[in-house]
Amino acid sequence: MxxxxxxxxxxxxxxxxxxxxxxxxxxxxxxxxxxxxxxxxxxxxxxxxxxxxxxxxxxxxxxxxxxxxxxxxxxxxxxxxxxxxxxxxxxxxxxxxxxxxxxxxxxxxxxxxxxxxxxxxxxxxxxxxxxxxxxxxxxxxxAQLLAVSHLRRVDSRLLALFWHLADRFGRVQAEGVTVPIRLTHEALGHVVGAQRPSVTTALNQLEESGRISRREGGGWLLHGEPPRELQFSKTGP
CATH class of the missing domain: 2.60.120.10 (Jelly Rolls)
Known part of the structure; x- marks a missing residue:
């Protein structure tokens, strides 16, 4: 062959x-x-x-x-x-x-x-x-993912991760940005440094707030704009 x-x-x-x-x-x-x-x-x-x-x-x-x-x-x-x-x-x-x-x-x-x-x-x-x-x-x-894993709230870590993945793997659609990667709750926890139960709770909170939704067949859909509260803001002189 x-x-x-x-x-x-x-x-x-x-x-x-x-x-x-x-x-x-x-x-x-x-x-x-x-x-x-x-x-x-x-x-x-x-x-x-x-x-x-x-x-x-x-x-x-x-x-x-x-x-x-x-x-x-x-x-x-x-x-x-x-x-x-x-x-x-x-x-x-x-x-x-x-x-x-x-x-x-x-x-x-x-x-x-x-x-x-x-x-x-x-x-x-x-x-x-x-x-x-x-x-x-x-x-x-x-280095960015290391910073993500240091955010205090698990839902903030996950949201930052999803937008990080969207920047590289995402596809822009009318209803939002698609992240077509199938990741289990345990795998997401391994990326952001959190236990699976905490990831499940945080994902439910993000879905209820309308910031993300699950795609049929796997992956995620991000709604709205990247979270301004997680963006770097220079302070001081």
Whole structure:
């Protein structure tokens, strides 16, 4: 069976704007990578073992990375443009080793940036810059979610999370902004640092207030504008 491939540029939309038509066509041809497709559910990742490979670049879909430390679990949501190296998160020699589980929340397509593809990518400065920019954006997103988890009220954390997800994955519709990611109450708690019963109570409060509603088939619909009470306000001199 012929191996399926995908262009690395399919995951990096911004690159197209900085390449002329000739370079764009050539880059699409030269930067073809093996394609991995994963359905929803738990994902057991086999380590590549190649230190010269960049890893896996998400083209489509949403994945969850669960980090388990003691009795606590936290979740990072990963999507298009994110570069992941799943095998590199396991460090048995760390002072406090953590457990890592991967789940596919929305069907995913990933480009395999193995040694050969990585070498080809490194010949294209705009592509390297785009991948680095995506990595910086992911770090910034994690910093924002860390701030979200420090909000005092659980309903505030959830509302901030939903608008954070809307900014990245949302679709604007007449009735509001759709966040098409199916997350259980427990998973939401893992993202915002709250227990499931507290999440359930807070979600009910947000629905009753008309700020969110559930979508048929999963996901959420956000109504109105982002909450002004959660926006940063500079004080002092």
């Amino acid at each position: 012929e191996e399926r491939t995908v262009s690395v540029l399919d995951a990096l939309e911004d690159v197209s704007a900085v390449l002329d038509s000739n370079d764009l066509e050539r880059a699409r041809t030269e930067l073809n990578a093996p394609l991995v497709e994963r359905p929803t559910g738990e994902w057991t990742v086999e380590p590549s073992g190649d230190p010269l490979a960049m890893g896996l670049l998400v083209v489509e879909g949403v994945l969850a990375r669960n980090i388990r430390l003691g009795e606590a679990t936290t979740t990072e949501l990963v999507g298009p443009c994110d570069l992941i190296r799943p095998a590199h998160y396991y460090d048995a020699d760390a002072p406090i080793p953590v457990g890592v589980d991967w789940f596919v929340l929305e069907p995913a397509r990933l480009a395999v940036l193995d040694r050969e593809v990585t070498a080809a990518v490194c010949q294209w400065q705009p592509v390297v810059t785009a991948i680095v920019a995506a990595a910086i954006s992911r770090a910034w997103s994690l």
